[in-house]
Amino acid sequence: MINETMIQYFEWYLPDDGKHWQHLAEDADHLKELGISKVWMPPAFKGTGSNDVGYGIYDLYDLGEFHQKGTVRTKYGTKEDYQAAINALKERGIMPIADIVLNHKSGGDDKERFQVIRVNPDNRQEKISEPYEIEGWTHFHFPGRQDTYSDFHWHWYHFTGLDYDALHHETGIYMILGDNKGWAKNESIDLEKGNYDYLMFDDIDFKHPEVAAHLKEWAHWFLETVAIGGFRLDAVKHIDREFMAGFIRYIRQHIRPDLYVFGEYWKDSNYDMTDYLNDIELQYDLIDVMLHMNFYEAGQKGRDFDLRTIFDDSLMASNPQFAVTFVENHDSQKGQALESTVAEWFKPLAYGLILLRQEGLPCIFYGDYYGVKGDFAQAAFQEVLDQLCYIRKHHVYGEQVDYFDHGNCIGWTCLGNNEHPAGVAVVLSNSEAGWKEMSMGSLNSGKVFIDYLGNCSEEVVIGQDGWASFPVQGGSLSAWIDKESLLF
Template structure:
């Protein structure tokens, strides 16, 4: 089998001129000449503003089509430009990979009142006092999209935690209270900071049936709309591994075993990586911003899996060619 090469076609400090999708489409023939087989594209979803790299995600159903958060386009361009870039890559035999941000939502439309307990940021299992009421930014109504494609609205009970109390004007990590609320089980997320379910913004509750259904509804719409060839999943160590295992399994069952999925996992500890993969029955590749040596040690433990170490241009492992 010919070696495969995956290229990350963006970096954090790209100009926010809305031309990135156009540049990628124009560059597709050159990438094919270089032997690139897969291109990891940046997050295509409406985020906090037009300068956002894409990880402050606001609306997964807005690919640069609706006037929301002060802009129609994203940092990288408009929806039609994104779709044209995908088709340009496919025309050259290159598989486009979408950077998918499921862990959290940012830039809510409205505040809501609900009960929380503040927790220690160093150890999120330690509660700092009794429950109290905050005003949190947790209501997502997507007024600019007006329920096009999907009419689901998000509220405080769809999240596990948030990071700002507008009532007291105080930042912190606030564990949302209510029926069946709480962080993900400590065995289902990374154990850094006691329980690393919470990362930033409004943290999705992957135990909530409406949240799960909305993610699946979005995935069906996104696949039908874009024809993307695979996912790079952001911040997987913070997402309930029970949900993630089922989600990846279902995506592969629906779109084929060749639907490639790899996930970002920031942890230099070999055992932590092996444990994560075991919980997902080795359903995805881990991308780690650590040394290739750790990638190779992991490959020895799970020889059927691919472990990808970061460099400035390409992703390297035992069957990936480095540019």
């Protein structure tokens, strides 16, 4: 059994050329060799235009097939390209994961009039107006698709709120009024801003029975149309958790029993994350935001950060079997609303902390692997990520022993197992050069270990008792493996 590794195969600033699905299909062999087992693909659904990254969702039934919003293809390509990329991954035993955006819709086809109350953006429980009538772009009838696959049309009563009043040409946060309207129940939603049901655009009302039935129908269509293996759920912090738990349960009971799912709950709070996991009955994984924020802080503080606390309050520590660990993603990269970009000097260390350990499912960010161009450019770390993935694929197995006994220099060993007997000794420092006394077990006595990452040039001979002193350069990472175990 090979360790699992996921890659987020997109970043925010990819070119709007319709070639991304083709690039992914062409890259499938390389990803397989790298040891990638899951690929998180960007949203494939028609958005507000060809330059939409995929989160300004317009039509869930248009995968780049119909002329809508000024384009047939999406930013990433056509429906045929999407299916070809999925097939290329599956043929190589890699699971394709679809990014599912259910929280909202954008780019309505026509305006409708309805009653609202304006609320305080910083406390959505506080009403700052009396009921009054506005116009909103809430009628979605998808003229380019002409009811192909589904004749469901969206109206104002399928939404809980919106942020633009077209009648008075004003922006704000407007809660839609009507029978059984209002935000999701407080106990089912994140309580930031009083009640964080509303995020952006036209916010979908999951309480409405027509919405719930329609989304189940869509799930049947989507999973029967494309051979996707998993879902990444966008913005679950803003979606009624009872609905989402029931929705995933329904899919597994009636459509795809083995569907893999992980959700984006962006919250730097272990309490809130574990509370959410319990509320959804541990049905799917979550991205480990707390660990990412620890990496961000460590990169900012340098030697003043205590590395012994690097996993504190993270899902990797408290619920590792439900943690998708990451260093960077499209939300945290430069120029984005949740920008918390990890310092470049610390990125190799951060990736070592997720790829060279056995807890969680590590996810590599496309922008870190291939780099980012343009105004928010960032460096590519392909060389070191290739090395870390090689070590993860061949050496990160067996008993894991931590040596977290110094605030600036920590290490751990993986002692190997029957299938992968060659283990690894990892050391990292956020200050000056140092070393870590660690044991690789008596079975490795007398063996010569080298730093596969090439940061330390010397060789280390394991003592007769299995112990050795493993060095590390300042502000660096070293991964020591048996010299004779190298696969040439």
